[in-house]
Amino acid sequence: AAVSALAKFGAQNENLLPSILVLLQRCMMDSDDEVRDRATFYLNVLQQRQIALNAAYIFNELTVSVPGLEKALHQYTLEPSDKPFDMKTVPLATAPIFEQKAGN
Secondary structure (H helix, E strand, O other): OHHHHHHHHHHHOOOOHHHHHHHHHHHOOOOOHHHHHHHHHHHHHHHOOOHHHHHHHHHOOOOEOHHHHHHHHHHHHHOOOOOOOOHHHOOEOOOOOOOOOOOO
8 A cells, every 4th residue: 555655646746756766666675575566567657757657557546457467467478579568458357246235
């Protein structure tokens, strides 16, 4: 949650962005692999300095299936290609369905 909050601060405030980028680079040395993964993801998005990317991937969060993303990236690394990885090949995440109790 802290890494996501840092990314949101960086996306909202251009003056803080250089400091946020340094903090995200340091997060990439964390012992927790999820922290490192999130820091790497947000660092790459913020370094592009594109408002549309910030809106799509920082403010709206990642909407793809994480297992699907992992599988697609693994396949991409196994097959040599000159083409960049295409996020459109990754299935979208499904929203959790909560059962409502009858009689409420």
